[in-house]
Amino acid sequence: MTVPGTPRGVSRAGEAEFPVVGPRSPCPCGSGRRYKACHGVRRRPAPVLRPFAGRVDEPDLVALRELVPSATAPLKLSAGYLADHPEHADRSIVLGTMLPQAVPAIVRENGEVLLAMQTGVPSDDAGADIARALLAALAAQPAGPVVPPRAPAGGARADDTQPGPTLLDILDPAPLDITVHAGFTWWIPASEDGGGPAPEVAAALERANAAVVPTARLTSVDAAYWCRPGERAHLRWVQAYAEEPLLDALARLAAAGCLTVGDGSRFVGSFRADGLVVPVWDLAPGADADSCEEPASELRVRLEHAVADRTPLDPSQRRMRAGVVGRTLTLR
Secondary structure, eight states: OOOOOOOOOOOOTTSOOOOOOOTTSBOTTSSSSBGGGTTTSTTSOOOOSOTTTTOTTHHHHHHHHHTOSSEEEEEOBOHHHHHHOGGGTTOOEEEEEEOGGGOSEEEOTTSOEEEEEEOSSOOSOHHHHHHHHHHHHHHSOSSEEEOOOOOOTTSBOTTSSSBOOOHHHHBOSSOOOOEEOSSSGGGSOOOTTSOOOOHHHHHHHHHHHHTOOOEEEOSSSTTEEEEOSSSSOEEEEOOOSOHHHHHHHHHHHHHTTOOOSSTTOEEEEEEEETTEEEEEEEOOTTOOHHHHHHHHHHHHHHHHHHHHOOSOOOHHHHHHHHHHHHTEEEOO
16 A cells, blocks of 8 residues: 655745755755755755655556666556547566666667666656656657657656656556566567677676576565575565655564564665665575565564554663664665
8 A cells, every 4th residue: 555755845936845944953865864855955956855745656657667677567558648649558568677778768660668667877767767768669660779768857848848747647546467577588689580699698697697686576465575686585675655754663663573574584774775675684595485485474564563553662672773873774
């Protein structure tokens, strides 16, 4: 269930909204700088803190953009968009984590669109960039990469002063059906003659595959991903809850000794990504994704109850909360 984010203040038209803060307060973007020295500077456009807000699968979209090396999900266009553009009704669209050379989109010879969550162009609004890349790909001729022009600051289109369509406007609201891959073979379309890719393409694919961290998506809970970047495995779980109630809940569970995902696991901290908090656990040696399923499902129930508990934290819980906050970093 999607839980509303933190309250936001009023901003100028076309700009992202920030919580109301004083000039000497910490900047809401999480940089650690004072607001007046960071996004309080008028010349610097404010980033959209939650670029995928409004989607029921917002946590998974954040994971595909920030955590998962290789994954795909078929996309469906919204009924409203297709009513205005019936010519795109039969287009095949695949959302992926990253494409070759970090391009935003590719149109294959058969017209299929590959759309990337991870690109080489940083932006103040990742959701708007992805939506713009999809529209550009739908309008492009096969075959080749699609790199749409970057929008002006504030999200307006180059041809007028109004923001362009968003992912909420373009995509069907149903949650993504995500498949995590061990490599990037999905980059290469199936050959009609059964032959393999050209040698240079095969070499590039081999290099990309070698860099993939083993990753699996849990099925018992949403937006939780097991990974093994080294000798020890971790669980990274993107949470849809607002930050303050979530940090309180994590503190309650930590104080009770039940902030775990199985025997031998250890909560090691969390980070903020695209406006959501992502708790991280070290897992017991040898723990695989399957071994996390039941403990994660049980933790989800405990977490729901802890978030719903709005009683003041006791001294032990407050100490735990300070430790949780101190181990929370922001991805930039």
